[in-house]
Amino acid sequence: MKFLGLGATALSVIALTATAASARDQVQVAGSSTVLPYSTIVAELFGENTDFATPVIESGGSSTGLRRFCEGVGPNTIDIANSSRAMRETEVAECAANGVTDIIEVRFGYDGIVFASAADGNEFALTPADVFNALAARRVVDGAVVDNTATNWAEVNPDLPDQEILVFVPGTRHGTREVFEEKVIIQGCADSGAKEVFEAELSEEDAKEACVRLRTDGRSIDIDGDYTETLARIGSSPNGIGVFGLSFYENNTDTLRVATINGVVPSTETISSGEYPVSRPLFFYVKKAHIGVIPGLKEFAEFFVSDAIAGPNGPLAAYGLVSDPELASVQQTVADEVTMQ
């Protein structure tokens, strides 16, 4: 009896407070796992240095974050979506269909994508063409399209070490995969001359498809988890090469050795100068309708892109972010709440 009485009391208390629960007083963010560490660093500093509550940050991937962002307007929806790629047309349309029309796009910096292998293994000096020839399902040898059967890096390019081909690439749910395909595989496809051959045989769309189709014989392995999984896989198969974000590599330089691309060592300097070819912008999207409703939302966005945080000497750059050379205009965008067209 006592149990039931207690339970009933608890229920009524909860029901009462549920109706009384007001709008939340902290910013809610969700999205890209690449942006997550930057976002948590800023949130931590924001909570420490202002009177606002520390924002709550969820991970889950760029696409998941943007989908939740587009669910609608109101305190039950998130205020900011982190994304490691620009929002797609279809996503903007979905947002608009749910009433999320005014979106502020904030590009706060760039992130490099690096190839790294076990620290005590061979050194690699790769080019996009090498990676394409090693990983593509079909490549071009002496003008003819053949199935890729290369098992050794030296087979792809005699200058590369005599090591088995085994690459851990990000799975398709990651924003990183898109950049990897665009900046490495398609580039390599063009550089190696394979694209021309494909285009001669197929339509343009199919040629692109043929370029990005990776081999499925176990030489190229999709990793759907995070970079920590890739790191663990390299730990268990020392011949493997993994695709990482620059900041992740910089935190694990004791166990990883980075490969150069076109002879350039990836670093925040070489990426911001444009010498290192594989990088992508990082974004977060702010729901304008929530500014003024959720306390601290605009302040958080402004704090995020301020010189002290996202500038070249700020804590984000120390973590591995390549700061945006046009940060001043980004700050202006946030200050004026300029929405996407």
Added chain:
Amino acid sequence: MTDLSSNPVKAVPSARPNSGSLYQRDTRTRRRNAAEKRFRAYGLTAILIAVLALAFLVTTIIRDGSGAFRQTYLSIPVALDAEILDPQGNRDPAQMASVLTLSYGQVLDRALDRAVADLNLQIPGLQDGDVDGLVSRDASAQLRRMVLDNPELVGQTVDVNVLVNGRIDGYFKGRVTMQSAERDSNVSPQQLLLAEALRDEGLLVTRFNREFLTNADASDQRPEAAGVGVAMLGSLYMMLVVLFLAVPIGVAASIYLEEFAPKNRITDIIEVNISNLAAVPSIVFGILGLAVFINFVGLPQSAPIVGGLVLTLMTLPTIIIATRAALKSVPPSIRDAALGVGASKMQTVFHHVLPLAMPGILTGTIIGLAQALGETAPLLLIGMVAFVREFPAAPPEGLFDPASALPVQVYNWTQRSDPAFVERASGAIIVLLVFLLCMNLLAIYLRRKFERRW
């Protein structure tokens, strides 16, 4: 097993001669005894494998995680420079709040440089930046809090006890070595030598880390400051919700089904459904929770109340099944006797059957709660798998504040790039295991205490 079944009498008729002596074992007896021995051996092997697996699990977790309960601290005098910390010079906390933690970092760097210079340590190859990298980034936040709490400190020199950078801390725990430091871009061997020298001077101390249990989560840049405080509180709140909702509803439902409900097709269907629900993957309850509690009812995201409600739904079948089994095990003679002396059906149930079934109900409930405590999947969809630094308020309002949960914290930390988080994740697992162990011990204790025999 095959030995037992392939041993029918007719297969070995000649193996059983009527020799008569009971002292002489015939072939069939020997086979039966051998089969039993083999069976025992299989059982023992199974247990042995399980024990070995458990021992391996526990030792790896303790090996990796015990480090989280020890942390290295540095105590140094810090001159709180008024020019940096209070540029207006009026000691007004509101104006001093505009000075960011980054400025406090400078103050700390100077204090460190001076402390190291005072000690006159000779470390070859030590660079300027190396000294600054010694302390955690959390230290400047700690200093700022201290100064804003007591603005009068500005201008004075105070002794502070601050966290040491995670890599240096890792060196004293054996995670970072001189060899790995050479390749590591975040720490240099010179820094490690300096840290050793400071330890020899008594300034650097590795001690028990109570903060691991009380601190909130921290960002990737300061693994040394991360703790399970918010996660523990979130888990506790959720367990309270589950306890207050699942137990009354589950027990009431089982009593009705077992004692009062007519046995017909409808109750049969309900029974099948309950057993079915007990086996539904927990993520399904998360999807349900998102649709019903957040989108329809409008409860906030990331809140322990929603987590608790989802876990309640998940735990209910377990509790109902356990409670019904406990009620069934009460002998009918008790009911008959109570009814016989004129008790009503309800009196019979509440005065006689329920108290006797209590140990079983408690055990089932606690096992259900323990199961709910370790759940992550349903929390993913309701926004509790998140970076949360603010402590939720006291209940009941706090139930609506964002919080994390212990298993979620483990999951989050295993995804961080800094290797120091591996230690934290294992530490959080230890905390979770201790919680589970306590709950199971409580279940055993209660069962023993209230157990009745007939």
